[in-house]
Amino acid sequence: MGAYRALDFVINDILTAVKPQQQDWVIRFHIIDELRKVIESVESLRGATVEPFGSFVSNLFTRQGDLDISVQLPNGSYISAAGKKRKQALLGDLLIALREKGVWRRLQFIAHARVPILKIESKDTSISCDISIDNLHGYIKSKFLFWISEIDGRFRDMVLLVKEWAKCHDINNPKTGSFNSFALSLLVIFHFQTCAPAILPPLRDIYPHSAIDDLQGVRADAERQIAETCAANIARFKSSISRPNRSSLSELFVSFFAKFSGLNLKAPELGICPYTGQWEEIRNNMRWMPQTYALFIEDPFEQPENTARAVSSRQLKRISEAFEVTHHWLTSYSHNQTTILAALVRPHEVQFLTQTPVRNGSYKGGRLGLMPWNQRALKSPSQMQHQHQRTRNNHQGPAQSFAHSSAVTKPHHQPSNDSIPQTSTQQHHPSKPQQMWRPRSS
Known part of the structure; x- marks a missing residue:
């Protein structure tokens, strides 16, 4: 396990950057309340309720993740689903009301999708929302x-890491x-x-x-x-x-990329x-x-x-190359924490990670002890893929490159309420099943 010690620190810091904090939950609850007020003003949606789903409900969203909303139509206590044409008409009514409200931007009505969706973005928070009708399946x-x-x-940590990696490589x-x-x-x-x-x-x-x-x-x-x-x-x-x-x-994490290389x-x-x-x-x-x-x-x-x-x-080939080049980057002797970070997260997250100081003395100049943002020449994922194609035949040896990176002292992590509802983050101490959050009816 010592071979992966340095990667452990990189991963922990990535998770610190992308995991939602309490304020991220507060922001999304506020958006839900704002949407509820708008929907209450739409005559054709009288009696409908606003229910989040997706990563917000599964607790698998990142700090910049979007919000999935289902407008559940009133039907007593029984399950039903509106037809596609009615969903399109109702979302059209909602679109008009949202425009009149003036607190949303980038409104986009995708009427002919498999599931009709209204995409909006909050002006105050820049959080995107996908709104659908009667999406109980989701x-x-x-x-x-x-x-x-x-x-x-x-599992949760892996999903968050993989989502950020996929966005970094533009395959999400x-x-x-x-x-x-x-x-x-x-x-x-x-x-x-x-x-x-x-x-x-x-x-x-x-x-x-x-x-x-x-x-x-x-x-x-x-x-x-x-x-x-x-x-x-x-x-x-x-x-x-x-x-x-x-x-x-x-x-x-490393074996994940090995498994799906050559997909x-x-x-x-x-x-x-x-x-x-x-x-x-x-x-x-x-x-x-x-x-x-x-x-x-x-x-x-x-x-x-x-x-x-x-x-x-065409994209499947790119996806396979992304798995392959990332696995190569994680297991190559020739790469350090700087290049590894650039292969796993988007540039703005790299900037956050390299500029945010930590208390541990083994880190110098940033969260990962990397060079300042303006002094580094980070390669994009596409550049990494081209370099990987040129050099992969010359790299041999076990997948243990992090054993050769400089030793660092594990930072002392303090408990934080980075998720609501609280879920287990320790393998041997699973939390008890908790009641899933449900919005109030109105």
Whole structure:
């Protein structure tokens, strides 16, 4: 584990930079309240409630992460979903009201998407919001990710690291043919399922069929049945662990990139199936045939939907190269903390990390002891890929480069309330299941 010690410090500081603090939660609650006031003023949305979902509910959002909002239409206690045309009309009404309010900018109505969405941004906070109608499916999937994150605290940290890395390499945008954040979370789940020993079980062991199919009838009853089933199965899995995986977060991070390097070569024949926890042959899976996607990552909660359906063949090659070059950068003897940081986070995060002082004396000139921002010549991910193509055949040796970096003293981390609701961040001290936050009805 000593070989990954320096990477541990880099990762810890990245997490410090991207994990939400209490103020980030306050800001998002304020946005939710502001949206609720606007929706109450729209006649066609009378009686509707505002419910967040996505990374805010799963507790997997970063400080700059956007906010997913579902406007739930009144239908008594029963589950129902409006048709696409009605959703488009209602979002159109909401768009008019938001424009009149004057506190939102960059309003964009994506009416003909698979799920119609209204995208807005708060002028005060620059937080983006995606608003949809009756998106109970998104809400329940978010709760599943929250429950899974309570199995092992390393899962949340890995998702946050992978999201930031994907943004750094510009592969976290389905509009341009790359991953959405849900697919990235499923990749982390799959990695934790296929480690030795496994950290997470096949998701069929948590919920034995497609959860979306069970969202019928009385909503409270359906949600309670799903939650109780998951809680019982998660407790059973945790009690049955005889040989826990004790890999450090750094080791799991490096092996994540190793596992998905060459993804474009596997994708024509193999699909990623978190439901079974295995690579599955596409030709043997009748639910996936005919296979017309560049990459298949099955949605374990809504089978056989493909969460990577937006990934294009061209972008898949770029994605595979990003995995490969990052793995090379993390395991090469020739790279230091400066170049590693540039391969993992976006420039503005690099600036924060290198300019924010820490109390530990082993760090000099910044959080990571790096050169000042204006003195460094950091390479972009694309430049790294070009350099990697030229040099990868010349680099041999074990994946232990961080063992040769200069020794640093581990900083003393103080407890902080960086997440609300509180979730487990220690492998051996999981928190008790907590009630998920639900907005008040109005």
